[in-house]
Amino acid sequence: MKVLKIIKNGILSENPVFRLLLGLCPTLAVTTSANNAIGMGLATTFVLVMSNVIVSMIKGFIPAKVRIPAFIVVIATFVTIVQFVMAGFLPELNKSLGLFIPLIVVNCIIMGRAEAFASKNNTFLAAVDGIAMGIGFTLALTLIGGVREILGSNTFFGYLVLPQSYKPMLFFILSPGGFFTMGVLLAFFNWISSRKKEA
Amino acid sequence: MKDTMKFVITLLLVTLISAFVLSFLYSKVQDKIEAQKKAAENDAINFVLDDPAEIEKFEEDGLKYWKGTDKKGVFSGYAVLCEAPGFSSTIKIIAGCNEDGRIIKIKIIDQAETPGLGANMEVVQTNKYIWDFITGKKREAVSPIPFFQEQFFGKSYGELRVVKEPPKEGSGEIETLTGATISSQAAVDAIKAGIGKLLEREGSK
Numbered sequence: 001m002k003v004l005k006i007i008k009n010g011i012l013s014e015n016p017v018f019r020l021l022l023g024l025c026p027t028l029a030v031t032t033s034a035n036n037a038i039g040m041g042l043a044t045t046f047v048l049v050m051s052n053v054i055v056s057m058i059k060g061f062i063p064a065k066v067r068i069p070a071f072i073v074v075i076a077t078f079v080t081i082v083q084f085v086m087a088g089f090l091p092e093l094n095k096s097l098g099l100f101i102p103l104i105v106v107n108c109i110i111m112g113r114a115e116a117f118a119s120k121n122n123t124f125l126a127a128v129d130g131i132a133m134g135i136g137f138t139l140a141l142t143l144i145g146g147v148r149e150i151l152g153s154n155t156f157f158g159y160l161v162l163p164q165s166y167k168p169m170l171f172f173i174l175s176p177g178g179f180f181t182m183g184v185l186l187a188f189f190n191w192i193s194s195r196k197k198e199a
Numbered sequence: 200m201k202d203t204m205k206f207v208i209t210l211l212l213v214t215l216i217s218a219f220v221l222s223f224l225y226s227k228v229q230d231k232i233e234a235q236k237k238a239a240e241n242d243a244i245n246f247v248l249d250d251p252a253e254i255e256k257f258e259e260d261g262l263k264y265w266k267g268t269d270k271k272g273v274f275s276g277y278a279v280l281c282e283a284p285g286f287s288s289t290i291k292i293i294a295g296c297n298e299d300g301r302i303i304k305i306k307i308i309d310q311a312e313t314p315g316l317g318a319n320m321e322v323v324q325t326n327k328y329i330w331d332f333i334t335g336k337k338r339e340a341v342s343p344i345p346f347f348q349e350q351f352f353g354k355s356y357g358e359l360r361v362v363k364e365p366p367k368e369g370s371g372e373i374e375t376l377t378g379a380t381i382s383s384q385a386a387v388d389a390i391k392a393g394i395g396k397l398l399e400r401e402g403s404k
Contacts (some may be wrong), residue, residue, distance in 0.1 A: 032315020037315075062213075066206045070213045077217040081224060088228030091235050099314050153377075159329040173315060174378050 003128050010132025016109045017140035018189045023109035026172045027141060028178040030100060034157045038138060047082060047104050047132025048113060049127055051075045055118040056126035071114045077106050109137060147181050148172045167184025240293065243306040244278045249273070251275050264397050267295075276303050277401070281375060281393025285310060285385035286317050294390045300356040300398055305348055310382075313373030317382030320347045347376055356394040359387050 001102050016022050023044070030040040054074050062070045083101045088092040104110070113133055118126040152172030154164075171177045231397050244254060251267030258264075264279040281292045294301035312318045317346035324346040326338050342349060350366065350373050351359070358371025361384050364370030377381040 031312075036314040058213075062209055063202070063205055065202075066210055073210075073213050073217050077221060080221055084221075084224050084228045084232075087235070088231040099311050099318060102311075140370060155325065156329050158325055159327050159331070160325060161329055164326075167325050170377055 002125065006125060006128050007132040010129060011135075011136040011139065014133075014143060015140055015189075016112075016133055017134045017144075018186055020109070020112065021186075022112045023107040023137065024182075026100070026107050027144065028175065028182060029146045031141055031145040031148055031181075032173050033119060033149040033153070033155070034102075034142055034146040037141035039097045040103070041134070041138025041141045043082070043097050043100050044104055044107060044109070044137055045131065047075070047078050048110050048134045048137075049130035050078050051110055051114055052118040052126040052130035053123055054078070055114040056121060056123045060117045067112075067119060068115070071111065071119075075114065076105060092173050095148060109133065144178075144181055144185060147185070148177060152177060153183075221377050239308055243293040244295075244309050245307050247293055247304040248276045248277050249295075249303065254278075259400065260392075262396050262400060264400075265369070274298075277397055279393045279397040281288045281389040283385045283389035283392065285312050286379065286381045287312055290320075290382070290384060290385050290389055292389050292393070294351075294356075295394055296356060296394050296403075297399075300364065300394055302354050302356055302390070305351045307345075307348060307386070311333075312379065312382045317376065317379040319345075319379065320382060320386060321345050322347075329378075347373075347386075350374065356391055359391055361387050 010016075014020055017024070017027055023122075026040060026044070030036045051071075051074055055071055058070075058074070059067075079101060082104075083098075085096060086101070113129060117129045121129070146156060150161055151169050152161055153154055153159060154168035169177075171179060211349070244267075245251070248265075248267035249253070252270045252272075253268045255266045255268075256263075257266065262279070264277055266277055267275045269275040276295050276297050278293055278295045280288055281294050284290075289309070290307065290312070291309040292305055292307050294305040297303065307320055310318065310320065312320065322345055323343060324341055326341050328336075328338075330336075331338065353374075354371050360370075361374050361375055361380070362372045363375055366374050371382065373387055
């Protein structure tokens with residue numbers, strides 16, 4: 001039961017992007033296309049799960065007052081490991097995802113989950129939370145990326161949508177378009193949840 | 200006092216373990232990463248010189264270049280490593296050219312520009328529609344070379360110039376990537392400087 005609740009939390013009721021508003025800098029930076037969004041989402045999910053697992057394992061040994069620097073070292077170590085392994089063994093994947101890896105370091109969702117969940121729960125639940133949050137993050141990014149890609153470059157996952165003579169609104173690919181799309185989607189999801197509460 | 204010591208020791212241990220793990224892993228993958236960079240570089244040289252029979256490497260005062268010869272042993276072109284700082288990374292390009300600086304082909308081998316904007320310099324143009332999955336329509340294959348890079352082919356390095364509108368036929372104009380003027384300018388600057396230095400060096404011999 002608890003597992004199901006954690007999964008629902010990560011994807012819907014505590015969606016990192018639309019509900020917790022965490023990790024917005026990479027969100028706005030890479031959601032220029034649906035492909036980029038998925039790439040970033042998957043890379044983040046991996047680091048999120050691994051850092052959650054490690055943090056929940058070492059939480060007993062770390063004094064509360066120095067936990068934040070200790071967690072940051074753990075996360076940075078993981079990001080670097082991912083970077084090395086991809087560059088060394090998966091050159092093709094590295095070409096497409098390599099760009100996003102350094103951006104994960106500035107993603108506060110990873111620190112946020114280490115602090116809010118992994119440091120208070122056991123390893124198994126921490127892993128589930130990592131996966132659920134990762135999926136929620138990936139879905140949210142793909143939604144924003146899809147909207148921006150269709151409006152801004154007239155493609156979806158790299159495939160054209162309208163005839164090429166149609167000139168797309170470049171605004172949506174640039175950073176102001178990112179804020180705009182994010183704001184409208186956020187308002188939409190808030191509207192849905194407030195309607196639910198009233199009903 | 201006792202607490203402070205505990206904090207120091209914990210952090211010391213955490214960072215020590217992290218440093219140990221990372222340095223161990225790096226020593227394991229270092230060779231592989233180097234080998235892959237080398238392979239990518241070789242592919243790029245063969246591509247920009249249209250598969251030369253033999254390649255000779257030169258490296259002097261920070262300028263790295265290669266001389267290609269064809270099957271008959273005749274000089275077929277230079278390839279030069281060009282670098283310039285872009286928007287968020289150093290853009291590395293291998294450019295092939297002949298003696299008077301006409302570009303044969305170029306290939307961008309390394310860049311970490313903004314995904315969706317500057318990073319489009321490595322993106323291939325598409326003509327496939329998403330509806331093709333439903334209608335099952337087949338379309339002609341398009342050029343497998345990224346459209347930004349294809350613009351440089353056959354142009355003279357001295358005439359290269361960045362413009363924001365579609366380039367004029369027969370001029371050295373390169374159209375910028377949408378929303379990434381700095382990255383596009385950096386690519387052009389890198390090639391101009393790289394080929395310029397190469398020709399200067401070869402001319403003085």
